Amino acid sequence: xxxxxxxxxxxxxxxxxxxxxxxxxxxxxxxxxxxxxxxxxxxxxxxxxxxxxxxxxxxxxxxxxxxxxxxxxxxxxxxxxxxxxxxxxxxxxxxxxxxxxxxxxxxxxxxxxxxxxxxxxxxxxxxxxxxxxxxxxxxxxxxxxxxxxxxxxxxxxxxxxxxxxxxxxxxxxxxxxxxxxxxxxxxxxxxxxxxxxxxxxxxxxxxxxxxxxxxxxxxxxxxxxxxxxxxxxxxxxxxxxxxxx
Numbered sequence: 001x002x003x004x005x006x007x008x009x010x011x012x013x014x015x016x017x018x019x020x021x022x023x024x025x026x027x028x029x030x031x032x033x034x035x036x037x038x039x040x041x042x043x044x045x046x047x048x049x050x051x052x053x054x055x056x057x058x059x060x061x062x063x064x065x066x067x068x069x070x071x072x073x074x075x076x077x078x079x080x081x082x083x084x085x086x087x088x089x090x091x092x093x094x095x096x097x098x099x100x101x102x103x104x105x106x107x108x109x110x111x112x113x114x115x116x117x118x119x120x121x122x123x124x125x126x127x128x129x130x131x132x133x134x135x136x137x138x139x140x141x142x143x144x145x146x147x148x149x150x151x152x153x154x155x156x157x158x159x160x161x162x163x164x165x166x167x168x169x170x171x172x173x174x175x176x177x178x179x180x181x182x183x184x185x186x187x188x189x190x191x192x193x194x195x196x197x198x199x200x201x202x203x204x205x206x207x208x209x210x211x212x213x214x215x216x217x218x219x220x221x222x223x224x225x226x227x228x229x230x231x232x233x234x235x236x237x238x239x240x241x242x243x244x245x
Contacts, residue, residue: 074103
């Protein structure tokens, strides 16, 4: 029979709003069999295979992301979503999709998507010799929160998605507002960026918009600008032409 006192102790030991997996429960003295007994008794709710929450609880996005970080290597809030968290944004959607990136192929669980609409990518934007986790931070207001791309990394992630998931004009407008960046960090990321489109958009728009860090970006990107014109034709029918200078 499910132990009422034990579930009460569990509710005190574990922060509310966060999912629990079987391993976490076992570490707290709750076996898989007991966890399922708690589900039958209405004290736990099953979210998915081996994943639970307290019945009647409401999951919190940051706590859920911290949970997923233990399941998906390199998971972080990325691209336009990360820039928005840093205060750089244009249009605000009613229910905006959160952009998440990671270092391996993965599928976001249904229980997470149902509560927090998101899109996941494992695009290899940077070379393998860039230190793991470089450019990932926690927000000052959430020091124990999920990892988020620093503005320099988020900018390149957003530019890599232009005319794929990211609308071009919006990307340019957001970039125009990103006037203060850590130049040295951007230089490291540009030197390791594998996507010519992202590098050329970053350097070209920074120059056109007269951003304070444009010269540093151009200096760092010399080896990654490619040669000749870079042309991409997208499913939308639009053609994007980027010159190396």
